[in-house]
Amino acid sequence: MLTLQGVSVGYGGAPAVLRDVSVTVRPGRILALTGSSGAGKTSLLSAMAGLLRPRGGAVSIDGQPLRDRDQAVEHRIVLIPQDNGLAPILTAAENLQVALVAGGVAAREARQQTAAALGQLGLSGQADQLVEELSGGQQQRTAIARGLALRGGVLLADEVTSELDVGNRQRVLNLLHEEARRGAAVVFATHDPEVAAACEAELHLVEGRAEVVRG
Numbered sequence: 001m002l003t004l005q006g007v008s009v010g011y012g013g014a015p016a017v018l019r020d021v022s023v024t025v026r027p028g029r030i031l032a033l034t035g036s037s038g039a040g041k042t043s044l045l046s047a048m049a050g051l052l053r054p055r056g057g058a059v060s061i062d063g064q065p066l067r068d069r070d071q072a073v074e075h076r077i078v079l080i081p082q083d084n085g086l087a088p089i090l091t092a093a094e095n096l097q098v099a100l101v102a103g104g105v106a107a108r109e110a111r112q113q114t115a116a117a118l119g120q121l122g123l124s125g126q127a128d129q130l131v132e133e134l135s136g137g138q139q140q141r142t143a144i145a146r147g148l149a150l151r152g153g154v155l156l157a158d159e160v161t162s163e164l165d166v167g168n169r170q171r172v173l174n175l176l177h178e179e180a181r182r183g184a185a186v187v188f189a190t191h192d193p194e195v196a197a198a199c200e201a202e203l204h205l206v207e208g209r210a211e212v213v214r215g
């Protein structure tokens with residue numbers, strides 16, 4: 001369970017981007033994180049992922065204060081970043097395998113899990129293509145496949161449907177719901193009101209504050 005209590009985030013000497021955010025993300029649930037461009041969705045996900053130290057308040061994972069990214073990885077907090085975070089000169093499959101092996105999965109299982117995850121995203125035919133040769137939407141789906149293959153306890157997805165057609169967007173939404181059913185706590189940042197409406201809880205960011213819309 002991921003808990004934020006009175007969290008403020010900001011950069012350098014600039015005023016805080018968000019103040020006093022309190023929310024709990026429970027296993028088995030999907031929380032949509034909404035708000036206009038610049039509202040602070042990525043910043044809040046970065047704090048949840050252990051990448052950005054809050055200015056105030058506390059982020060905790062399973063009752064322990066979250067210190068940094070290493071600890072977040074130990075607690076299986078997986079982030080699918082907005083810019084996909086893939087290595088462009090590796091193939092789609094290699095991007096997944098490297099992440100799985102780094103997480104302690106044996107090479108043989110890593111290959112199997114990679115094939116399964118790419119298949120779920122409709123990318124079996126692209127497995128051996130370099131990421132830099134894939135379309136924007138295919139890259140985005142590869143990043144999602146990598147995030148799903150890691151089978152996180154917490155899955156943080158940052159605008160991961162922005163470059164997808166309707167069919168693939170629905171496919172990704174279904175997969176995120178499956179992740180929640182598997183027991184993951186899922187947070188999904190999105191601009192899309194339809195996508196947000198399909199999530200059982202919603203936290204809306206506006207003018208530096210977070211408002212619980214549902215959940």
Ligand SMILES: Nc1ncnc2c1ncn2[C@@H]1O[C@H](COP(=O)(O)OP(=O)(O)OP(=O)(O)O)[C@@H](O)[C@H]1O
Nearest residue numbers: 011017035036037038039040041042043044082159
């Ligand atoms: N590394 C950074 N250094 C300084 N300011 C930053 C940094 N990252 C984000 N910001 C600022 O923080 C604010 C929130 O940005 P953030 O990326 O979290 O918003 P967002 O809701 O994810 O936006 P979008 O929907 O456009 O991705 C913006 O004003 C942005 O300029």
